[in-house]
Amino acid sequence: MDTHTRLHETISALADGELAASELELAFAALDTDEGRQAWDAYRLIGDMLRSEQCGHALSTEFDARLTSRLAAEAAPDEPAVHLPLSVAIVPPGAAEPLEAGPLAQR
Numbered sequence: 001m002d003t004h005t006r007l008h009e010t011i012s013a014l015a016d017g018e019l020a021a022s023e024l025e026l027a028f029a030a031l032d033t034d035e036g037r038q039a040w041d042a043y044r045l046i047g048d049m050l051r052s053e054q055c056g057h058a059l060s061t062e063f064d065a066r067l068t069s070r071l072a073a074e075a076a077p078d079e080p081a082v083h084l085p086l087s088v089a090i091v092p093p094g095a096a097e098p099l100e101a102g103p104l105a106q107r
């Protein structure tokens with residue numbers, strides 16, 4: 001894992017209150033840099049927005065709608081799948097045609 005990614009993961013965990021005590025020294029050292037302070041500000045702002053009632057409700061409603069739509073497209077154990085448009089085609093070696101991916105593979 002590169003240093004940039006590690007720095008952001010450490011600061012994100014600190015902002016979420018999920019950082020292990022053994023990593024506090026690393027987090028505080030990261031916060032002593034310009035990049036670390038910028039990351040802290042960004043993660044704190046993101047957390048504040050996600051915890052706000054207005055934003056949290058909108059995100060929850062949107063997520064619920066997307067989840068409901070994708071679950072409706074999933075096949076029950078004895079039913080054929082409803083195929084949504086694919087964003088990518090997967091062609092295994094030696095295959096003539098691409099495999100079809102389920103709706104959750106379309107992230």
